[in-house]
Amino acid sequence: MKTINIAIDGPAGAGKSSIAREVASQLGFVYVDTGALYRATALFSLEYSTQEEFLRALEDDCHLELKYFGGTQCIFLNGDNVTEKIRTPEISMKASEISALPEVRAFLLETQKDIAREFNVIMDGRDIGTVVLPDADLKIFLTASAEERASRRYLELEDKPDAPTYEQLLEEIKQRDYNDTHRKIAPLKCAKDAVRIDSTTMGFHEVCEEIMDLVEDRLDLE
């Protein structure tokens, strides 16, 4: 049976994952955070001192698995649960960097397509509507101003030890936006048939409702 696929793309910090997770739970779909695949690959790359060594090892030695516990996605790298470990600023930058490599994109492409063939999914990333699932049933491009995204991240992190400053977060977001939109292969861009939602002045529930309305209008979920 054909599965239903919803693609959500957009820049770092636009709220894709929390919104996609909520909408997936309302629909009973699997939420797939594809950024975690790039992040775990970035973590793997740190074991190698040169890019050549990393790319040589990728195919044979980097085993990634996504597992779901009560709807929450966990990612395993060579048997280790690295779900928490990949959420550092260092890994964010490294993931953005290695995601420009054609070998890395090719390596992760089939994994993503396979999951979407198997389950009804909401998949979030940068190239889901353009490359991974060009025939997705619904495509959303979720964005917000860089300042708003940095300020949301700042509020999430401010109580943590060694929390970055707002300025550091804004700088990091701008750098990742630049990397993600300027790479040669599968750059971040809004698919022609995607619905663009700018959440700069919208709340979490408002965005979820807008997406649920689109789902009702456009998908036959009977």
Ligand code: DC
């Ligand atoms: O969504 P995220 O911030 O966890 O993603 C980390 C990096 O991975 C992001 O800067 C770019 C890359 N990425 C990508 O190139 N394509 C995707 N589908 C998802 C993430």
